Amino acid sequence: MRSNTKKRPVTVVTGFLGSGKTTLLNKVLSEPSMKNTAVLVNEFGKVGLDHHLLRKIDEQTILLGGGCLCCTVRDDLVKALKDLLDMDQRGVISRVERIIIETSGLADPAPIIFTILTDPVLQHHYYVDLVLVTVDAVNGNLHLSRQPESIKQISAADKIIVTKTDIATPEVITDLIARLQSLNPSVQILEALSSEVALEELFRSQEMEHTQTKNKVVSFDTTRMNDGAHVPDTRSISLTFDKPLDWTAFGLWLSMLLHARGQDVLRVKGLIDVGEEGPVVLNGVQHIIHPPQHLASWPSDDCRSHLVFIMRSIDASDILTSLSAFQSVLGASPILLETNVHV
Numbered sequence: 097m098r099s100n101t102k103k104r105p106v107t108v109v110t111g112f113l114g115s116g117k118t119t120l121l122n123k124v125l126s127e128p129s130m131k132n133t134a135v136l137v138n139e140f141g142k143v144g145l146d147h148h149l150l151r152k153i154d155e156q157t158i159l160l161g162g163g164c165l166c167c168t169v170r171d172d173l174v175k176a177l178k179d180l181l182d183m184d185q186r187g188v189i190s191r192v193e194r195i196i197i198e199t200s201g202l203a204d205p206a207p208i209i210f211t212i213l214t215d216p217v218l219q220h221h222y223y224v225d226l227v228l229v230t231v232d233a234v235n236g237n238l239h240l241s242r243q244p245e246s247i248k249q250i251s252a253a254d255k256i257i258v259t260k261t262d263i264a265t266p267e268v269i270t271d272l273i274a275r276l277q278s279l280n281p282s283v284q285i286l287e288a289l290s291s292e293v294a295l296e297e298l299f300r301s302q303e304m305e306h307t308q309t310k311n312k313v314v315s316f317d318t319t320r321m322n323d324g325a326h327v328p329d330t331r332s333i334s335l336t337f338d339k340p341l342d343w344t345a346f347g348l349w350l351s352m353l354l355h356a357r358g359q360d361v362l363r364v365k366g367l368i369d370v371g372e373e374g375p376v377v378l379n380g381v382q383h384i385i386h387p388p389q390h391l392a393s394w395p396s397d398d399c400r401s402h403l404v405f406i407m408r409s410i411d412a413s414d415i416l417t418s419l420s421a422f423q424s425v426l427g428a429s430p431i432l433l434e435t436n437v438h439v
């Protein structure tokens with residue numbers, strides 16, 4: 097019986113239908129450093145194909161049943177992760193050091209993260225380290241305008257990999273990247289084909305990257321986006337605070353917000369100055385907040401709190417008013433850095 101008390105990282109790879117998830121994974125999994133990776137593949141539809149396409153890791157590729165992982169087959173996911181653990185501990189498969197879940201193109205990553213964080217067994221053995229989202233350079237804009245699932249995926253992303261840049265014009269790629277950055281200001285965007293996306297960069301733990309892209313001012317023409325979209329308005333806001341925050345009071349404020357408007361808060365991400373040496377990393381997808389992590393030091397010279405919300409139908413002014421009303425307990429006032437509205 098092998099013993100391994102270290103929690104294993106789970107990377108969720110999602111992206112709209114046909115956006116290049118399997119292609120990217122094939123590349124990633126052929127790297128020697130990924131050899132102890134198990135892959136769970138979920139496809140929408142009765143007959144799955146992608147697990148056949150992921151040849152490199154035959155033995156440790158598991159196909160989760162037809163149906164979408166985010167709504168119908170979460171029991172399958174729990175069972176597959178427990179089975180992997182069991183097989184790993186009994187030594188019947190090679191040691192599993194990382195798990196990749198390739199979702200169906202229609203999946204909302206939030207319930208998947210929620211399942212792993214809340215299952216009484218899984219939470220002791222696994223943690224979700226990254227949500228990687230592939231976006232097709234040619235069709236990405238259309239998906240964002242027409243498919244609400246696509247917006248949820250972008251909101252949940254820690255890193256976005258733009259695929260098919262070889263068959264899109266530079267203007268389309270630039271516009272798409274601006275739109276993605278505007279939807280999720282804290283996300284890191286990589287191009288799949290540029291230098292083949294270095295693996296270390298793709299899978300690098302995110303704490304050190306939290307501040308790299310935040311606060312980027314993106315020029316963005318909202319009129320172009322109103323192309324008969326079916327997606328309700330989505331907006332992102334970036335905030336800072338004039339002083340360190342009281343962490344307990346902030347946690348209370350956030351719980352109240354999520355309790356009242358959890359459905360409309362797609363993403364919360366931040367580095368919070370709580371008056372100690374390093375910041376607290378906050379990472380939430382919809383109503384799920386990952387266990388906050390206290391970093392020993394700030395990842396850059398900028399030691400101010402940074403908080404990004406991606407929301408539906410909630411005005412930046414509502415957040416600011418609510419935080420301002422709470423400021424005597426928070427110990428700091430909010431300052432709006434940037435807001436982007438997509439209608």
Ligand SMILES: Nc1nc2c(ncn2[C@@H]2O[C@H](COP(=O)(O)OP(=O)(O)OP(=O)(O)O)[C@@H](O)[C@H]2O)c(=O)[nH]1
Binds near residue numbers: 115259
């Ligand atoms: N030209 C080009 N084609 C690509 C690129 N990435 C993927 N493709 C093609 O796009 C098609 C779909 O790619 P997949 O990797 O199967 O996409 P997926 O997201 O796994 O698809 P689903 O599982 O159906 O959601 C395939 O024909 C790929 O060869 C790319 O960067 N450039």
